[in-house]
Amino acid sequence: SQLEKGGYPHFMLKEIFEQPNTLFDCIRGRISADGTKVQLSGIEDNASRFINAKRIVLVACGTSWHAGLIGGRLIEELARIPARVEYASEFRYANPVISSDDIVIAISQSGETADTLAAIKLAKERGAFVYGVCNVVGSSIARATDTGTYIHVGPEIGVASTKAFTGQVTVLTMMALAIAQLKGTISPDALRSTAQSICKIPSQIKQTLKLNDKIEQLSRTYTYVHNFLYLGRGYNYPTALEGALKLKEISYIHAEGYPAAEMKHGPIALIDKELPTVFIAPKDELHEKVVSNIQQVKARGGSVIAIVTAGDEIIPSMADHVLEIPSSPECLSPIIASIPLQLLAYHIAVMKGCDVDMPRNLAKSVTVE
Numbered sequence: 277s278q279l280e281k282g283g284y285p286h287f288m289l290k291e292i293f294e295q296p297n298t299l300f301d302c303i304r305g306r307i308s309a310d311g312t313k314v315q316l317s318g319i320e321d322n323a324s325r326f327i328n329a330k331r332i333v334l335v336a337c338g339t340s341w342h343a344g345l346i347g348g349r350l351i352e353e354l355a356r357i358p359a360r361v362e363y364a365s366e367f368r369y370a371n372p373v374i375s376s377d378d379i380v381i382a383i384s385q386s387g388e389t390a391d392t393l394a395a396i397k398l399a400k401e402r403g404a405f406v407y408g409v410c411n412v413v414g415s416s417i418a419r420a421t422d423t424g425t426y427i428h429v430g431p432e433i434g435v436a437s438t439k440a441f442t443g444q445v446t447v448l449t450m451m452a453l454a455i456a457q458l459k460g461t462i463s464p465d466a467l468r469s470t471a472q473s474i475c476k477i478p479s480q481i482k483q484t485l486k487l488n489d490k491i492e493q494l495s496r497t498y499t500y501v502h503n504f505l506y507l508g509r510g511y512n513y514p515t516a517l518e519g520a521l522k523l524k525e526i527s528y529i530h531a532e533g534y535p536a537a538e539m540k541h542g543p544i545a546l547i548d549k550e551l552p553t554v555f556i557a558p559k560d561e562l563h564e565k566v567v568s569n570i571q572q573v574k575a576r577g578g579s580v581i582a583i584v585t586a587g588d589e590i591i592p593s594m595a596d597h598v599l600e601i602p603s604s605p606e607c608l609s610p611i612i613a614s615i616p617l618q619l620l621a622y623h624i625a626v627m628k629g630c631d632v633d634m635p636r637n638l639a640k641s642v643t644v645e
């Protein structure tokens with residue numbers, strides 16, 4: 277009903293705008309006021325398992341799998357534990373090598389996805405310790421796992437996941453920091469500065485949401501496009517996948533996410549003036565390389581929408597549309613960069629007249645195979 281949507285035309289838009297609050301709730305009580313400690317009870321209570329883990333396998337479906345890709349990278353980078361990320365539907369039939377030294381992290385908003393639940397059962401049969409990252413309290417996956425952390429972002433109604441994704445990535449970031457702290461693979465200074473940056477995310481998202489009007493305007497240009505390409509590198513390669521998925525799910529426009537450097541191995545063949553490319557290009561280590569990818573797209577007549585760090589002086593002179601986000605450590609940029617991508621998908625879908633809260637053929641939770 278209108279009342280439940282809190283004055284917004286759709287649940288999806290309400291949920292996008294809730295993110296400063298939902299992430300505040302997600303972080304609350306988990307980072308000490310001085311930023312020197314990240315506390316997640318599921319990790320502290322099982323410290324020796326995490327310290328001794330030989331490998332971490334993350335399993336999930338859909339948007340949760342994209343969060344898993346970011347989480348896996350964070351765990352390897354910060355906690356120095358080899359991590360791989362699998363679709364639950366593939367993992368369950370792959371006869372995976374899993375032992376009692378492995379930790380399996382299952383990520384699910386609903387906690388009811390059949391494939392993820394089956395992957396958990398298999399992992400447990402093979403002796404792994406299973407950790408859940410769920411939103412719905414008391415859900416099947418929350419109960420089937422050995423322990424876990426709730427993302428605490430409140431009920432998500434829109435079929436296309438928004439606030440659950442940013443909550444999942446935030447929890448996985450805090451998990452990676454908590455494990456790194458236990459293992460001593462992060463310096464106290466690096467821990468403190470990353471933890472303090474996490475605490476700034478809610479206000480940075482509030483700032484980023486001010487892009488809404490600009491994104492609504494630019495969406496008009498792209499309403500009748502048939503294909504979209506999303507490119508990003510490092511932590512923002514999964515952001516590109518998630519941005520493309522959002523657009524597909526609710527606007528029915530075909531969209532592909534790719535690591536920007538892989539463009540030359542295929543997608544570049546598609547570029548012409550009919551194919552817009554969204555670049556997730558915040559200032560990071562590989563920024564210059566992404567800049568040259570943008571030049572390659574422009575040289576072939578493609579139009580470019582670029583998500584950049586505020587103050588970027590190079591990309592605005594090249595891109596057709598620029599969306600500025602606040603600066604953050606590289607590993608946190610997917611959380612903030614996702615906001616304009618959610619809004620872009622939303623506005624294009626609304627302009628096309630699509631039912632954004634209940635897209636055709638999709639279900640909020642897939643409880644059968």
Ligand code: G6P
Nearest residue numbers: 338339340384385386389437639
């Ligand atoms: C469905 C939903 C997606 C979601 C996926 C996994 O496909 O439409 O939004 O990402 O299931 O759901 P889960 O509840 O396990 O995160």
